[in-house]
Amino acid sequence: MKEVTLELRLQVYASADQAPPPLGALLQEAKTAMESAYAPYSKFRVGAAVLLENGAVVRGSNQENASFPEGLCAERVALFAAGAQHPGIPAVAIAVIADKLDEGWVSPCGGCRQVMLETETRSGKPLSVVLTNLSGQVGVVSSAATLLPWCFDGHLLFH
Numbered sequence: 001m002k003e004v005t006l007e008l009r010l011q012v013y014a015s016a017d018q019a020p021p022p023l024g025a026l027l028q029e030a031k032t033a034m035e036s037a038y039a040p041y042s043k044f045r046v047g048a049a050v051l052l053e054n055g056a057v058v059r060g061s062n063q064e065n066a067s068f069p070e071g072l073c074a075e076r077v078a079l080f081a082a083g084a085q086h087p088g089i090p091a092v093a094i095a096v097i098a099d100k101l102d103e104g105w106v107s108p109c110g111g112c113r114q115v116m117l118e119t120e121t122r123s124g125k126p127l128s129v130v131l132t133n134l135s136g137q138v139g140v141v142s143s144a145a146t147l148l149p150w151c152f153d154g155h156l157l158f159h
């Protein structure tokens with residue numbers, strides 16, 4: 001028997017000011033995006049901002065619906081909007097923030113991780129995921145792939 005260990009590396013900066021400038025600024029964009037959340041059912045507002053290789057920023061926020069499963073997370077709203085509005089331009093980073101933070105890190109759901117991962121594999125460029133917590137620290141995962149090991153790739157095979 002052998003055991004396989006998977007690693008998740010999170011680079012931690014004490015504040016947005018200390019993070020690499022484009023990533024600190026992207027988190028601020030995510031915070032602004034959160035203002036457009038439509039979350040009357042969960043009352044949990046989420047904001048996301050995607051930075052494209054050409055410098056464009058696309059914002060997203062969670063959008064809910066009375067038919068609950070039809071709502072969509074902030075990250076996917078932003079990533080799909082980026083794909084629709086800037087086809088073919090690689091996304092290099094996505095920042096995520098929520099209005100009810102605690103000492104833990106904002107943690108994107110599995111569905112959003114799957115979409116982040118395919119955004120990355122499709123462009124061939126690493127997608128950094130920028131997170132935060134109640135203390136205002138900034139956490140950076142330098143590739144979406146590490147957030148979703150053994151993902152579904154359309155064939156139910158592990159690589």
Ligand code: THU
Nearest residue numbers: 042044046062073074108109112
């Ligand atoms: N939500 C996000 O926007 N992103 C996530 O990664 C997880 C959850 C939203 C969906 C729903 O509107 C609310 O948060 C509560 O689940």
